Amino acid sequence: MNMQACSLNPVEAKMKRVKFLNYKTLNRCMLVAMLLVEVIVFSQMTPYFLKMNNLLSVGREIATLGIVAIGQTMCILLAGFDLSTGGIAAFVGIVIGYCASESFLGLPYMAAFGISMALAAFVGLVNGVLIARIKINPFITTMSMNFILGGAVILVSKNPITVNSDAFKFLGATTIGSIKFPLPIIILLLLYTVFSFILKYTTFGRNIYATGGNTEAARIAGLNVERTMICTYVLSAVLSGFAGIVLSSRLATSNPNVGSSYAMESIAAAVLGGTALSGGEGNIWGAFLGVLVTGILSNGLVMIGISQAWRDIATGIVLILAIIIQIFSKKSKYFSGNI
Numbered sequence: 306m307n308m309q310a311c312s313l314n315p316v317e318a319k320m321k322r323v324k325f326l327n328y329k330t331l332n333r334c335m336l337v338a339m340l341l342v343e344v345i346v347f348s349q350m351t352p353y354f355l356k357m358n359n360l361l362s363v364g365r366e367i368a369t370l371g372i373v374a375i376g377q378t379m380c381i382l383l384a385g386f387d388l389s390t391g392g393i394a395a396f397v398g399i400v401i402g403y404c405a406s407e408s409f410l411g412l413p414y415m416a417a418f419g420i421s422m423a424l425a426a427f428v429g430l431v432n433g434v435l436i437a438r439i440k441i442n443p444f445i446t447t448m449s450m451n452f453i454l455g456g457a458v459i460l461v462s463k464n465p466i467t468v469n470s471d472a473f474k475f476l477g478a479t480t481i482g483s484i485k486f487p488l489p490i491i492i493l494l495l496l497y498t499v500f501s502f503i504l505k506y507t508t509f510g511r512n513i514y515a516t517g518g519n520t521e522a523a524r525i526a527g528l529n530v531e532r533t534m535i536c537t538y539v540l541s542a543v544l545s546g547f548a549g550i551v552l553s554s555r556l557a558t559s560n561p562n563v564g565s566s567y568a569m570e571s572i573a574a575a576v577l578g579g580t581a582l583s584g585g586e587g588n589i590w591g592a593f594l595g596v597l598v599t600g601i602l603s604n605g606l607v608m609i610g611i612s613q614a615w616r617d618i619a620t621g622i623v624l625i626l627a628i629i630i631q632i633f634s635k636k637s638k639y640f641s642g643n644i
Contacts, residue, residue, distance in 0.1 A: 329579060329588075329591075331630065332578070332579035332591065332627075332630065333579070333591065333594065335627070335630060336577065336578065336591075336594040336595065336597075336598055337594070339598050339623070340594070340597060340598060340601065343598070343601045343602055343605055344601070346605070347601075347604075347605035347608060347609065350605075350608075350609045351605075351608045351609055353608060354604075354605060354608055357484060359604070359608070361484070361485070361486065361487055361490075362604070363600055363601060363604045364487060364489075364490040364493075365487045365489055365490065365555065366600060366603075366604065367493075367596050367597065367599075367600035368487070368489035368490055368492065368493045368551065369394070369489070369548040369549075369551055369552045369555075369567075370548070370567060370570055370571060370574070370596055370599075370600070371493045371497070371574075371592075371593060371596045372492075372493060372496060372544050372545075372547060372548040372551065373390045373394065373544060373545050373548045373567045373570075373571045374570075374571040374574040374575055374592045374593075374595070374596050375496060375497065375500050375544050375589060375592065376390065376537075376540055376541030376542070376543075376544035376545060376571075377390060377541065377568075377571035377572055377574075377575050377592075378571075378575040378578070378580050378587060378588075378589055378591075378592040379500075379504070379513060379537050379540060379541060380443070380537060380538065380541050381517075381572070381575050381576075381580045381581075381582060381584065381587065382504075382513050382514060382517045382580060382584055382585065382586075382587055383513060383516055383517040383533070383534060383537055383584055384517045384520070384582075384583060384584025384585070385436065385443035385517075385534075385538075385584075386443050386444055386447060386568075386572065387432070387443070387447045387538065387541045387542075387545075387568070388444065388447040388448045388450075388451050388568045389428065389432060389447040389448070389450040389451040389454060389542070389545075389568070390541065390542075390545040390564070390567045390568045390571055391451065391545075391564035391565050391566065391567035391568050392450065392451035392452075392453070392454030392455050392458070392564070393425055393428055393429075393454060393542050393545040393546050393549065393564075394545045394546065394548050394549030394552065394563065394564035394567055395454070395455070395458050395549060395560075395561055395562070395563055395564040395565070396424070396425075396428075396454040396457055396458050396461075396546075396549070397421045397422070397424060397425050397545070397546035397547075397549040397550060398549035398550060398552060398553040398559045398560065398563060398564070399458050399461050399462050399466065399559045399560075399561055400417075400420065400421045400424055400461070401417045401418060401420075401421040401473075401549075401550055401553060401559065402462075402466035402467075402468050402473075402553055402558070402559025403461060403462060403466060403559070404416070404417035404420055404421065405417040405468050405470065405472075405473050406466050406467070406468045406559075408466070409466070414470060414472035414473055415472075418550065421546060421550060422543060422546055422547065422550075424546070425542045425543050425545065425546025425547070426539055426542060426543050426546075428450065428454070428542045428546075429538045429539035429540070429541060429542025429543060430535065430538075430539050430542075431450070432446055432447055432450055432538040432541075432542065433534055433535030433536070433537070433538035433539055434535060436534055436535075436538065437530070437531040437532075437534035437535050437538075438531060438535075447568075451568065458561040459561060461561075462559070462561055463561065464561075465558045465559060465560045465561070466558065466559040467557065467558050468553075468557060468558070468559065469557065473553075473554055473557070474554055474555075474557050475488075475554065476488065476489070476492070476550060476551050476554040476555075477489055477550075477551045477552060477553070477554030477555030477556070478554060478555055478557065489551055489555065492551065496544075497589055497590065497593050500589050501588065501589040501590055504588065504589060505588075509533070509536065512528050512529075512533045513533060513537060514585055515528055515585075516528065516530050516533050516534065516584075517584030517585040517586075518584060518585025518586075519585070545564075545567070548564075548567070549563070549564060552564070570599065570620075573595065573599060573620060573624045574592050574595035574596040574598075574599055575587065575591075575592045575595060576595070576624060576627060576628060577591075577592075577594070577595030577598055577599070577623065577624060577627045578590075578591025578592040578593065578594050578595035578596075579591040580592060598623065599620055599623075602616065602619055602620060602623070603616050603620075606619065
């Protein structure tokens, strides 16, 4: 042991001492620091920020974006994107409202839910086939799908559809206990736990990382790369559709104008959380921290009376800083994940 320690040159010894400062740890520390700064600053600027009602409101607001960010993270792990998430959320929200409303089809809620989720899965299947089989760029494919769905939403309903049934309101408006803890937060945490397990411990999850890290190497190793891609885009679409249903349920209204920013915001959350745009690196809980950072930032700025424009500017600055840290930490030998 002593001979091995003596054989290390000063650089190697220093690298051993900073082993804990790998990229993943650095990124998570940065996000936690951002969260602490946000909480401290906003709690000093307004006494209402740390009130239980406001904190629960933050959780309720970020729940739908957090659900979308799960699917988006998996697509980015494949070195792709899903720019159709907002269109899918709006489209599925309108479809379930159209199916469940007594003013339109008036179907039982579970039938409306099944039809809506089946349509979301079909959209994801189309995305996946075009990307994996036809070899169309994910950016072009999903952006085009977003335009198609946006037009479809307008054709189906130009105005919000109100649904007053208790079943329709259950997923988004239900609260639990004396503190009225929102059900969407519980759903969000359960989904993150499930998909974190899938990515870390299942063959499908490992295939996503392998495919995103090096597609050709994964194919040579015998992995069904196309099937992995298709399944991932189907899951992303299903999660986006489910987010649209939860949001419509919370509002008791299917609004054609919701979800327009989900694609960019979910990508921002994933990248903030340490998911590499080049694919193969990242995790679900990092995206969760990214959603928290952007959600608390948005809420805090609203609480102190700052406009939406400044919120967007602040989010953009935070995202650029996160990407800069990604680039420099990966280039530095002292922050290498392989140390």
